C-alpha cells in the first residue's frame with residue numbers, strides 16, 4: 001500500500017517557541033489519558049465513568065482534594081530535589097533512599113530520644129526537620145563526593161544507596177524499635193505530629209458544631225466534612241521550598257554557578273568555579289529536600305517509622321521534575337497531578353489503572369521530547385502528486 | 389544549453405532568524421573546478437548561507453541549483469546525495485574511534501562485518517589521490533587539529549562530494565598546515581572538484597581563490613568578482629566598506645615590574661607526553677611578550693599552566709604569588725584574565741545568554757554580585773555597554789551564545805576578559821576568526837591594555853600579529869625556549885629557524901637581554 005503522504009522528521013535549527021515545552025508537557029498528559037481510555041474501552045471498561053470517578057476521588061470535594069494534596073506533598077519536595085540535581089546535569093535517582101534516611105534520621109529525635117519526650121512541639125518538630133534534612137544530605141553526600149573526587153557514576157551509586165537505605169530502615173524497625181513484633185515503631189507522641197486540619201477541627205469542634213455562623217459558612221462552601229481532613233502543614237514546607245528553589249535558580253549566585261556547571265563544566269572551571277565542591281553541595285541539597293519529604297511523611301501522615309513509607313515517591317519525583325521542566329512552581333502543579341494518580345490508584349478498579357496511566361504519561365513525556373528537537377512534517381509522496 | 393552548468397547556483401536566498409535577517413536576497417555562483425572565496429565581516433551571514441547549501445537550514449525563499457538541477461534540501465543527507473560536502477569549523481568526529489571508523493560512520497556500507505583492513509586500503513588510495521596524509525588506523529584523539537581536519541575532508545570525499553564547502557578551515561591551522569591545505573585544495577580542483585572557501589585571512593584568499601563573493605550585513609556587495617588584480621586592501625574595502633589600516637601603532641614604552649614569572653616549569657600534554665621542559669620566562673607590567681611556536685610545541689600548555697588549568701612542576705608566580713597547581717580562582721584573584729584557545733569548548737557556555745556569558749568572571753563582586761544574589765539588572769546593563777563597545781552583532785543581550793557567529797562569540801569573550809582590567813592577560817589566538825576590521829580594533833585594545841600597565845602574554849600563530857604587538861618574542865620549540873628576541877629587531881627567518889628547533893645565533897640572544 002502506498003500512502004499519499006510520508007512523515008518526515010526535520011531537525012530543528014531555529015529556536016523552539018517558548019510555549020512549546022509547556023504545551024508538550026500538558027499534551028503528553030492529555031494524550032496519556034486518552035490512550036488509557038482507549039485501552040480501557042478495549043478491555044471492556046467504561047472510560048468516561050472511570051474518568052468521572054477519578055475526578056470525584058481526587059478533586060471532587062474538599063476532603064478528597066485534601067487527600068490529593070497529602071500525597072502531593074512528598075512529591076513536591078522530592079520533585080524539587082530531583083530538579084536541583086538535574087539542573088547541574090547530576091542524575092540523582094537516589095531521592096527514594098534519601099527520603100528513607102531522612103525519615104529515619106528524623107525519627108531518631110523521638111526514638112533515642114534526643115530531647116525530653118515532653119518538650120514543646122516546636123522544639124521536637126524543628127529538630128526533626130533538621131535531622132531529616134541532615135540525614136538526606138548525608139545520603140546525598142556520599143555519591144556526590146564519589147562523583148566529584150573519583151568520577152564515580154552517580155546514577156549507579158544513588159540507585160544502589162536506595163536499597164541500602166530501605167534495608168537500613170528495616171533493620172531498625174524489625175529489630176531494635178519494633179512495636180511488639182510488628183515492622184513499625186510505636187506511634188510517636190503528639191508533640192512529634194505535624195499540625196493537621198482534622199486536629200484543629202476537633203479542637204474547635206464544639207465551636208463549629210453549635211450551628212454558628214462559621215459552621216453554616218463552611219457548609220456552604222462544602223467544607224462541612226473538615227473534621228476528616230488529613231491535610232497537614234508539610235505542604236507548606238513544599239511551597240516554601242519551591243519559592244526558595246526558584247530564588248536559588250533565578251536570582252542567586254549559586255544558581256548561576258549550578259547553571260554554568262550544568263551547561264559547560266570546562267567553562268565553569270575556567271571561570272574559577274569550584275566544581276568538586278558544587279557537585280557535593282548540590283547532591284546534599286538535593287538529598288536534604290528528599291530527606292525533608294521523608295520527615296514530613298512520618299510526622300504528618302503515619303506518625304511512626306515503619307516499612308514502606310514511600311510507594312516510590314523518590315522515583316515518581318524524577319518524572320515530576322522532568323515533566324515540570326525543572327521549574328519549581330511547575331513542580332507543585334505536576335506533583336498535585338501525580339498525587340491525584342496515587343489517590344485514585346487506591347480506589348479505582350482495576351487497581352493497576354493509575355500506575356498504567358503514570359507509565360503512559362512518562363512514556364509520552366519522553367517521546368514528546370522528540371517534538372522539541374524535530375519538526376514533524378507531512379510530505380506528499382511522488383505517486384500522490386502524479387495521481388493528482 | 390550546451391555550456392557546462394554552474395556547480396552551484398544560489399539565487400535570491402533569504403534566511404531569517406528571530407530578530408536577524410542573516411541572508412538578504414543573496415546570489416552566489418560556483419563554477420565547476422574553481423575555488424570560490426566567500427568573504428564578509430563577522431556575522432555577515434557566510435556560515436548561514438553555506439549551512440543552507442549543506443542542507444542544515446532551509447531558506448525562507450530563493451532558488452538553489454546544483455549542476456543545473458533545482459534542489460530542495462530537507463536534511464544534510466539530501467545535500468550529500470547531490471555531491472555537496474561541508475567541512476565545519478568544529479569537527480564532528482568520535483575521538484575514541486579510528487580514522488577509518490570515523491569515515492565510515494553513518495554509511496550503509498559496510499553492512500554487517502567491519503572488514504576494516506579492506507577499508508583502510510580504500511582510504512589510503514583516496515589519500516594518495518588528493519595528498520591528504522593521515523594514518524587510517526590511528527584513533528582520532530591522537531591526531532593533531534590539522535590531521536583531524538584532513539579526516540573531515542576525507543569523510544566528505546569518501547561520500548562522493550563534488551562540491552566542498554570549507555568554513556574557515558585555516559583558522560585552526562598552523563602556517564605550515566595551511567600551506568599543505570592549499571596544495572590539497574589545488575589538487576582537488578585540478579581533479580574536477582569545486583570548492584567554496586571561507587576565510588578572514590585575506591592573503592590566503594588572494595593566494596588560492598579564483599573568484600570572490602563578498603557579503604556585508606546579509607547582502608552581497610561583490611558577486612563572483614574575479615580575483616585577478618584584487619589586492620588585500622581592495623578585499624578589505626569590499627568587506628567593511630572603508631579603508632583598513634593593516635598595521636596598528638605601538639608606542640615605545642618602558643616596562644614596569646615583573647608581573648608574571650614562570651620558572652623551570654615542566655608539564656605534560658593531554659596524551660601524557662612532556663610538553664614543557666624546564667621553561668622559564670618573565671612578563672613585565674606594560675609589556676607584551678609574544679610566544680612564537682609551531683602548533684603543538686607546548687604553547688597551549690604554557691597558557692594552561694599559567695591560568696591554573698593544567699598541573700605542572702616548577703613555579704608560576706603572578707605578582708609574587710604562587711599560582712602553579714592552584715585552582716584557577718587563585719590566579720583570577722591575582723588579576724589574571726584569559727582568552728582561551730577554544731572559544732566554544734572552554735571560553736563560553738552555549739546555552740546561556742550573552743549577559744550570563746559576560747559575567748562569568750565578575751559575578752562574585754559588586755555591582756553584579758550582591759551578597760548571595762546576582763543583580764541581573766546591572767548585569768544586563770553592563771552586557772549592553774560591552775555589546776556596544778565591542779561591536780557584538782546580536783539581536784539582544786538575551787541571545788544565547790550558541791547562536792552567535794564565530795567572530796561575535798570571540799568578541800564576547802574578549803569583551804569579558806579585557807573589561808576585567810587585568811594585571812596579567814593571557815591571550816591565546818585572540819584574533820582568531822575575527823574579520824579585518826575587528827582584528828584592528830582588538831589589537832588596538834590590547835595595545836591600550838599595555839599602555840595601561842597590563843602584562844600581556846600573547847600566544848599567536850600569526851607572525852604578523854606577533855611582530856606588530858609584541859615588545860619581545862619568545863620562540864618555543866618542543867617545550868623549550870629557543871631564544872627571546874626584541875620584536876623591532878627581530879628577523880623573521882631567524883625566528884622561523886628557531887621555531888623548527890635550530891640553535892640560536894648569539895647576537896639575538898644578546899638582544900633578548
Ligand SMILES: Nc1ncnc2c1ncn2[C@@H]1O[C@H](COP(=O)(O)OP(=O)(O)OP(=O)(O)O)[C@@H](O)[C@H]1O
Pocket residue numbers: 013014015405406408410428429430431432433434435436437781782783790791792793794795796821
Ligand atoms: N541558529 C541561529 N539562531 C539565531 N541567529 C543566528 C543563528 N545562527 C546565526 N545567527 C545569526 O545570523 C547572523 C549571521 O551569522 P553567521 O554565522 O552566518 O555569520 P558569519 O558570516 O559566518 O560570521 P563569522 O565570520 O563571525 O563566522 C548573525 O547575526 C548570527 O547571530
Ligand SMILES: [Mg+2]
Pocket residue numbers: 434435436555793794795
Ligand atoms: Mg561563520
